[in-house]
Amino acid sequence: MVTRVTSVTSLGRNGLYDWLIQRVSAVVIGVYFIGMLGYLIAQPNLDYGTWKAFIGSVPMQIATTLLVLSVAAHTWVGLWGVTTDYLTGMTLGKSATCVRLVVQMVIALLLMVYVLWGLVTIWGGA
Amino acid sequence: MNDKRPVNLDLSTIKFPVTAIASITHRITGVAIFVALPILLWMLDRSVASPESFADLKQLLDSPLAKLVVWAILTPILYHLVAGIRHLFMDAGIGETLEGGRRGAKSVFIITAVLVVLTGAWIW
Numbered sequence: 001m002v003t004r005v006t007s008v009t010s011l012g013r014n015g016l017y018d019w020l021i022q023r024v025s026a027v028v029i030g031v032y033f034i035g036m037l038g039y040l041i042a043q044p045n046l047d048y049g050t051w052k053a054f055i056g057s058v059p060m061q062i063a064t065t066l067l068v069l070s071v072a073a074h075t076w077v078g079l080w081g082v083t084t085d086y087l088t089g090m091t092l093g094k095s096a097t098c099v100r101l102v103v104q105m106v107i108a109l110l111l112m113v114y115v116l117w118g119l120v121t122i123w124g125g126a
Numbered sequence: 127m128n129d130k131r132p133v134n135l136d137l138s139t140i141k142f143p144v145t146a147i148a149s150i151t152h153r154i155t156g157v158a159i160f161v162a163l164p165i166l167l168w169m170l171d172r173s174v175a176s177p178e179s180f181a182d183l184k185q186l187l188d189s190p191l192a193k194l195v196v197w198a199i200l201t202p203i204l205y206h207l208v209a210g211i212r213h214l215f216m217d218a219g220i221g222e223t224l225e226g227g228r229r230g231a232k233s234v235f236i237i238t239a240v241l242v243v244l245t246g247a248w249i250w
Contacts, residue, residue, distance in 0.1 A: 051180065078153075
């Protein structure tokens with residue numbers, strides 16, 4: 001019999017989905033980062049009008065939204081791995097589970113704030 | 127519970143090969159980027175909010191300290207990117223042998239070092 005080991009705090013609910021989410025989001029982030037770096041290198045004297053027109057265009061708004069969501073998903077899978085590896089009974093003793101869950105909740109809350117902040121910035125906030 | 131049972135992964139007793147150093151650096155840079163996220167979001171926010179905030183940000187980014195901060199943020203991002211690309215290669219079955227792993231880890235450090243120097247030249 002195959003028993004799937006799952007954790008309520010992982011993102012994809014099992015390791016295979018977490019692996020896939022990690023890879024897909026990594027490609028989105030990598031392509032966006034390289035593209036943005038290329039744009040900024042090509043525009044050494046960037047002015048507000050040019051930048052606003054570029055980043056405020058619908059394709060870039062969609063790309064940046066995908067970036068923000070990918071960063072959140074990627075960070076969650078990554079930091080979930082880091083916290084479950086290092087915040088353990090071996091390093092922290094009996095309080096490990098409690099500490100780990102609190103840290104993971106703080107990370108999740110911060111990521112939600114970053115996503116909302118990013119979306120407001122992208123879609124016309126001040 | 128028997129406290130004397132053997133422990134598999136007591137990191138404090140292990141001597142790290144280059145592949146392990148590459149792996150732990152990937153994790154450390156990942157955590158560092160997470161810490162830097164609010165700064166990046168703040169810069170994006172300031173750059174689009176208004177012509178005035180854009181000008182303020184541009185002026186700020188001209189200061190030596192701000193340039194150092196930007197470089198310090200781009201360095202872990204570049205490492206994480208290069209090491210991440212290596213991961214994708216290994217997912218595809220390339221560089222999975224012990225020797226391939228060592229070569230890959232060393233390559234990641236060398237390529238990142240070159241990119242970090244080039245990025246520094248671009249910033250200044």
